[in-house]
Amino acid sequence: MATRSDRLVAFGDERLTHQPGLDGLRGLAVLAILCFHGNFGWMVGGWLGVSLFFTLSGFLITSLMLTERNTTGSVSLRSFWSRRFRRLLPVAWVTLAVVLGVVWWIGTAAQAASARGDILASLAQVANWRFLIAGQSYAALFRSPSPVLHFWSLAIEEQFYLLFPMVVAGLLAVTRGSRRLLVGFICVGLALSWSAPIVFGLSLDRTYFGTDTRAGELLVGALLAVVMARPRARRALARQWSWRTASATIAVVAFAAMMVLWIRTEQASGFVTSGGLALHGGLAVLVIVGVLVPSGPLQRILSVSPLRWLGRVSYGVYLFHWPLLVFLTEQRTGLPRLPRFALVVAVSLLAAELSARVLEGPIRRREGLFGITALRPALLAPLGAAALIVGSLTLSPIGRVGGGFDPELALARMQRIGTVDPTAPSSSVVPAAASPTTTVPAPPKPTVAFFGDSVGLSQAVLFLDWTRQTDRVIGANGSTELGCGVVRGGQRRSLQIETIRDVCNSWPATWASVLDRDHPSVAALSTGQWETVDRKLAGDNTWRELGDPVYDERVHQEYLAATDLLASRGALVVWVTLADFGHVQDDLSTPAMRRSHDPARVHRLNDIMRQVVAERPSTTRLVDLAQWMEPHLEDTVMRDDGAHYFWRPENPVIRDYLGPAILSVWEDFWRSTHDA
Numbered sequence: 001m002a003t004r005s006d007r008l009v010a011f012g013d014e015r016l017t018h019q020p021g022l023d024g025l026r027g028l029a030v031l032a033i034l035c036f037h038g039n040f041g042w043m044v045g046g047w048l049g050v051s052l053f054f055t056l057s058g059f060l061i062t063s064l065m066l067t068e069r070n071t072t073g074s075v076s077l078r079s080f081w082s083r084r085f086r087r088l089l090p091v092a093w094v095t096l097a098v099v100l101g102v103v104w105w106i107g108t109a110a111q112a113a114s115a116r117g118d119i120l121a122s123l124a125q126v127a128n129w130r131f132l133i134a135g136q137s138y139a140a141l142f143r144s145p146s147p148v149l150h151f152w153s154l155a156i157e158e159q160f161y162l163l164f165p166m167v168v169a170g171l172l173a174v175t176r177g178s179r180r181l182l183v184g185f186i187c188v189g190l191a192l193s194w195s196a197p198i199v200f201g202l203s204l205d206r207t208y209f210g211t212d213t214r215a216g217e218l219l220v221g222a223l224l225a226v227v228m229a230r231p232r233a234r235r236a237l238a239r240q241w242s243w244r245t246a247s248a249t250i251a252v253v254a255f256a257a258m259m260v261l262w263i264r265t266e267q268a269s270g271f272v273t274s275g276g277l278a279l280h281g282g283l284a285v286l287v288i289v290g291v292l293v294p295s296g297p298l299q300r301i302l303s304v305s306p307l308r309w310l311g312r313v314s315y316g317v318y319l320f321h322w323p324l325l326v327f328l329t330e331q332r333t334g335l336p337r338l339p340r341f342a343l344v345v346a347v348s349l350l351a352a353e354l355s356a357r358v359l360e361g362p363i364r365r366r367e368g369l370f371g372i373t374a375l376r377p378a379l380l381a382p383l384g385a386a387a388l389i390v391g392s393l394t395l396s397p398i399g400r401v402g403g404g405f406d407p408e409l410a411l412a413r414m415q416r417i418g419t420v421d422p423t424a425p426s427s428s429v430v431p432a433a434a435s436p437t438t439t440v441p442a443p444p445k446p447t448v449a450f451f452g453d454s455v456g457l458s459q460a461v462l463f464l465d466w467t468r469q470t471d472r473v474i475g476a477n478g479s480t481e482l483g484c485g486v487v488r489g490g491q492r493r494s495l496q497i498e499t500i501r502d503v504c505n506s507w508p509a510t511w512a513s514v515l516d517r518d519h520p521s522v523a524a525l526s527t528g529q530w531e532t533v534d535r536k537l538a539g540d541n542t543w544r545e546l547g548d549p550v551y552d553e554r555v556h557q558e559y560l561a562a563t564d565l566l567a568s569r570g571a572l573v574v575w576v577t578l579a580d581f582g583h584v585q586d587d588l589s590t591p592a593m594r595r596s597h598d599p600a601r602v603h604r605l606n607d608i609m610r611q612v613v614a615e616r617p618s619t620t621r622l623v624d625l626a627q628w629m630e631p632h633l634e635d636t637v638m639r640d641d642g643a644h645y646f647w648r649p650e651n652p653v654i655r656d657y658l659g660p661a662i663l664s665v666w667e668d669f670w671r672s673t674h675d676a
Helices: 004-009 020-037 048-072 077-106 109-123 127-135 151-174 180-199 204-209 211-228 231-239 241-264 276-292 297-301 305-312 314-327 337-364 377-393 407-417 454-470 507-518 549-567 591-596 599-615 625-632 653-672
Strands: 447-452 474-480 491-493 497-499 522-526 534-536 572-576 620-623
Touching: 004 231, 020 048, 020 276, 020 297, 020 305, 020 314, 048 077, 048 151, 048 211, 048 241, 048 276, 077 109, 077 151, 077 314, 077 337, 077 377, 109 127, 109 151, 109 377, 127 151, 127 204, 127 211, 151 180, 151 211, 180 204, 180 211, 180 276, 204 211, 211 231, 211 276, 231 241, 241 276, 241 297, 276 297, 305 314, 314 337, 407 454, 447 454, 447 507, 454 474, 454 522, 454 653, 474 507, 507 549, 522 549, 522 653, 534 591, 549 572, 549 599, 572 599, 572 653, 599 620, 620 653, 625 653
Parallel strands: 447 474, 447 522, 522 572, 572 620
Antiparallel strands: 491 497, 491 534
16 A cells, blocks of 8 residues: 555656645635635635635646656647546536526526626636626626626636646647746746736736736646656655655645635735735645645645545535525525525535536546436537527526616616706706795706715616606706715725726716706715725725724715705705615625625714704705615615615605605705795
């Protein structure tokens, strides 16, 4: 029976001898990903488990190719790609087929609308670029995530598996087996991949999803494979006490550092774009070496049976768990967060084990499925791909409801129905008070314009539709900017850390132009989401939140400035309080976005609104939508994403409260200026 030392020394001579600790390392990585996706606050950096998978993959596939070159004198690209196809694609396509079927069955309109492109991109192994583009859409902040979002990492691996083996085979052929040129290529690739985000100032999304910017994590594993391909290096680790002890000790330190990163590094931090992926890749290499060291502490810890089993089924667990989290929501299951997560994990583990036995194993061994020789991957693959393509192309959102706020549709609807009636009398400037001997006239029909962010936009769309039904008020387009609050400058933390855009900082000029164009009687100001997120103010190095006196005062001053600007043309300024967020999306949101939905932050923001209204009694009123919404916070007819007011005829928020409330405060304000 081969000892652990013998297995390491023989690693790569004629084949890759099995290293149990590497299975355990894969199991640990997928466990971190599960906990991260389960939104456990003590594993905010669990997304780095994918980075560890990348480095392991680069190490193992390069080791395979170097072993093949040693034993046969060449690298067969056809054999390599065939092995990768049999290992990765069948279960991935089954996952896509199941997701497609579930979306057909119970998918929302938003899921059906995005599933076509998502599934086709996943099938074509370009999902990372698809989600990079989709992630730049504002709607991605509030919609339920794609059930195949996790295919971005598989796409990067498949693209790497397509291109890198050609480089390895070509360089080894040209140099007749010498690895120096290959090492040079890998080092240049590492430098380019890891320096690009810093040199070119790439965004978090661009760095996170880019094949070029994530290739470094695979290449550093490939570099380790080249080192470990040297028999001298393996013998030193296996049999020389000094090398073995030093490597094992360094690996333990690297492992501890990696665990700290997994526990503390938020995805929305600057870690990704400031060289953090290079740091983690280096730590991963040291940990892999420590796992290979015979009798080392990491080797023993990560070779325990449960972790090894989890590592063997880790691919299936990774594929299955995310669609289950997306579809088995708290609303559908009726389970609170922890029992629901336990259900998802249990089903994922069971499905992964069944997949390994029934699907993955027979396919890798070139056996027919279920013992039927005719059911071979080569025959089934074209039919499966064709079915996925046809099913995706025929999937339609028509007839479905819900699934998140669509800002593009909202803006288009605003353009269709939001025009000021040119024949209506203008009442934007309040006339002088009536004399005691005159009769107070009836309040004129007001022109109402909404200002604020996308929540204000969602209210404005419903309000404009209501104006056409009541004939008591005139609607105007106003100015609602997606992703923009009122507090200008600095940075915010939501899905990532981002600098406040110029369009968000220029609201004074934009709003003044709209006031001069539409002359509204009422300027309804509805905003808040982008004030409740973590903020770093301009000239300040501290992240702050509502409740911090420094930040509260900044919000207060900006809200006063907004109020004074809107009132400067004679409009009554109506502040609409921000309702507490619903929790329909929280279980799949980022930690930063979940923090921004803290009721304490929302209530503090509303207190600041009330303070502003109290300081401007002659020009400003408050409509307390937050209080009216308290019994309806989880009502998905009103807000199916927990934030925006979804347009549908049965949504009562404008008809039953906001529309009449704005009209009432306007009429009271008008009468107060004409009382004897």
